[in-house]
Amino acid sequence: MSWNSRTPDLLEPVVFTGPGGPFLPEAASIRPDPTTGRGGITPRLLALVAQLQTHGWRLSCWDPHQQNPHSDHPRGRACDVFPGTVGVLPSRAEKARTDNLVAGLQASAGQTGIHYLIWYGRIWNVSRADEGWRPYNGGGIYDPASITGGHYDHIHISVY
Template sequence: MQGDVVADPTGTGGFVTPATAVLVTAGRTAFPDSHWTCWSPRPGTDSDHPRGRACDVTFGNAIGQVPTTAQREEGWRLARWLRDHAHQLDVQYVIWQALIWNTDRDEDGWRPYNGGGIHDPTSPTGGHLDHVHVSLSR
């Protein structure tokens, strides 16, 4: 990983970029009922999590558990907030409810997410139906 790193504020024991730490602080402030997890090793995948540039966010449900209607609504509130603040928070892309939004394809809006060749987009976790995923550009 290039540049400075800081301890992951989500308690994983790993390290994240300073931009990721700023995102977590801002996100927790805006969404106090959210649960954030950022760094993880993810061996054998091309993921931003071990680079310290990605977080997964839930709203009371466990990973693998389909969220309630209220939790899904909170997930959409967060996803829209991430999109609205993408420039100032260095957001590169957001995945939620089997849809993806990219900063560099903003004009395309939310598009179907195909799993990126890594995940099963029909499963709760692979399709990001149980958590909002956000990756940062730095």
């Protein structure tokens, strides 16, 4: 898969130097978020959203995430991508399609500014890429054994 192409509450700037970097912090200046009609997202995330929507993916980005004050969703730097129904394990075909998307997202992180991905009980982070996919423990907020908490029904994408 190929891809074209300081939030005020951010405490420390994040800079990633990669093939497409450096990725300097961006404000969530795109308002409203085109996936929810609320809040805002960064221009970097909007570029990714546009690509994903072109390929028919259903997304939800901005959310207050009051249960998780450290989430990238209210900062406009995260989207959830749903292959099927929320709370339901994806079908074999949906999982295969989503696995392909995740591989493309991972491979394009240096061009798109992806910081980390969570999918199907695992997490991958650019800064720990040498470790590959690791088990996802829910970050102390989510139940990793649940379908949604373990991200079995959606991909979480966070960008710099």
